Amino acid sequence: METNFLIIGSGAAGLTLAVKLAAEFPKKKITVVTKANESESNTKYAQGGVAAVFDLKEDSFQKHIEDTLIAGDGLCDKAVVEMVIKDGPKRLKELMEWGAKFDRDDDGELNLGREGGHSEFRVIHHKDTTGNEIERALLERANQLVNITLLPHHFAIDLITEHHFSEEKPNEISCYGAYVLDQISGNIFTIKADCTTLASGGMGQVYGHTTNPAVATGDGIAMVYRAKARIQNMEFIQFHPTALYDGNNGASFLISEAVRGFGAFLRNRNGERFMLNYDERGELASRDIVSRAIDSEIKKSGDDWVFLDCTHLNIEDFKKHFPNIYETCLQKNINIAKDWIPVVPASHYLCGGIVVDMEGKTSLKNLFACGECSYTGLHGANRLASNSLLEALVYADRIFKYLRKHQPSRTTKIIPEWNDAGTVLLKDSEILQLKIMELQRLMRRFAGVVRNNNDLNEASLQLEKLYFETEALYQKHKLNTVLSELRNMVNVAHLIIQQSLKRKENRGGYFNEDYKKKLEEKV
Structure with a gap:
């Protein structure tokens, strides 16, 4: 074409x-x-x-x-x-x-x-x-x-x-x-x-x-x-601080930043409005600060989530502004007029x-x-x-x-057709899903909201093994969407890990425990 x-x-x-x-x-x-x-x-x-x-x-x-x-x-x-x-x-x-x-x-x-x-x-x-x-x-x-x-x-x-x-x-x-x-x-x-x-x-x-x-x-x-x-x-990956926690079901439903702008509070399981301990702007601090605060509260409590409290807000106004959020929560048996919403940071923007x-x-x-x-x-x-x-x-x-x-000119080069001679159909597609889940666990554990150099080096070692396994599958089998996506995600994970290791200070959305002192001085 x-x-x-x-x-x-x-x-x-x-x-x-x-x-x-x-x-x-x-x-x-x-x-x-x-x-x-x-x-x-x-x-x-x-x-x-x-x-x-x-x-x-x-x-x-x-x-x-x-x-x-x-x-x-x-x-x-x-x-x-x-x-x-x-x-x-x-x-x-x-x-x-x-x-x-x-x-x-x-x-x-x-x-x-x-x-x-x-x-x-x-x-x-x-x-x-x-x-x-x-x-x-x-x-x-x-x-x-x-x-x-x-x-x-x-x-x-x-x-x-x-x-x-x-x-x-x-x-x-x-x-x-x-x-x-x-x-x-x-x-x-x-x-x-x-x-x-x-x-x-x-x-x-x-x-x-x-x-x-x-x-x-x-x-x-x-x-x-x-x-x-x-x-x-x-x-620099922005983790959205407030994605609806829904177990370990992968993609999370976003509870918009605008809900905190509308007046919602973040609370830990004891009901404490904790954001003011981290930043004088409270819930309106930038996303990286809010995400790290939630990460810190989660680690302190051992829970998998914190709560977003909208119960003090005018619920009729809330429904008017955020009908999709209100209905989605209701479908998950969360009535925001009286229930707090369980939320967790989730990968949001690169x-x-x-x-x-x-x-x-x-x-x-x-x-x-x-x-x-x-x-x-x-x-x-x-x-x-x-x-x-x-x-x-x-x-x-x-x-x-x-x-x-500057209209581009037509090329006269002859482009070769895709060559997949000698490849066979991959019969076991489950292996690809397992490798994707392995990659995702690795990235959440070692290269998430809070990182350190030991974890990043460990991630690099584990990813190298996954890279060679994926390349072997790619060389041997006819391409399908999932195999292509796995290959792409492995490449992207490699870039995140290697560029994280090169960053020697905490800036914006990047937080490495090994450089914690510098960040605390800045805050």
Whole structure:
């Protein structure tokens, strides 16, 4: 298959770019590959909203910039922060013009919320399903444009670069598209593209306990790692402090940051509101501080969770603001009017990723990245709540504007077909699930909210064994989705562990017990 623009991922970043390219270049082909159905992405599960400065009486770009820099703990790229925050409101207005609906007050003004780390009310939202509303509007728009081809249930296996068809070591590595698995037929085919953009989302499934959907297995990052592009800051994983604890069932339901902004308290099993012992901002401290406080309380008590108490709040108002959270809790026999919600930190957002410049260009020619899989410098060591969808929209627009000015040329290179000669079907698929669970346990135990160098070195040893076992399965068997995901998650885990070991201080979302003194001095 040949296309002008290949986009891998169908969340806010990927679809925004697709829609803009399709409208600008009506005679060019835009192909969007997504491994589940076309609406399944991390975007869909974003509850809280999008942070942007709309109330210029109370708020300002400078306040939002300062809040972002404080959360990023000295590792943000200030020029990127200023660019994203100043451009953000334009991108949201554009989204509204495309049909996205956000909550408004009785006067018809945007109803702005406030979340942890924000000094003002600036988070626009659609009840507690903001991401779902953005995804709906973008998909509706994309389906109206005839030159966009959406390929659901297609899995991008590897980027096509020189090493697929040349023995020589190139001076510059270029991307020519991707090898893609049709998950229904099992066939692997090439998509040759003038330009490829990764908008493949996060990697929460590497930890198992995560607010991310099942598709978030770090595929784009792993493909880029194998293609030898730059990746950094993988140690900075944001753990959402309040995911609903539901036993050890893997993916966790997110209790939005906005619930604490609404006035909910965190309590330990003795009923003590413990957050004020850790930070004067209490429940509105940044996520890394709240996550570590919960981790500390859990370790002290020996319990597997703490509680989020909403019983003192106006429940009718709560239902109006958070209908999805209220109903989900009710389905699990938690009536928030009288019951505390058991919560636990869960892997939520990756602040590092594929290194891109201010136009979304990676270190490989004709390869771009945006959204959670990318590292732009906006988040630094820790993401400010609700800045992620903002980044996705702004960087999709930056890539679009770059491509409008610098249209990629067609390549004349002949791309070889995928070669799986000599491989056989894997009959025992259970072995893959067992290895995924082994990886997830390893990462939770040795590379979670709180780390230390002994644990990280132990994780590295155990992961090496898992890597060789996975590679043996990959070499011997025909590829399927689960085997590809396992391979990708092993690569991503390796990056997290190795980049954690290189970090010699505590910053933002990264906390290593061996450097505890420095962090305490800072706090």
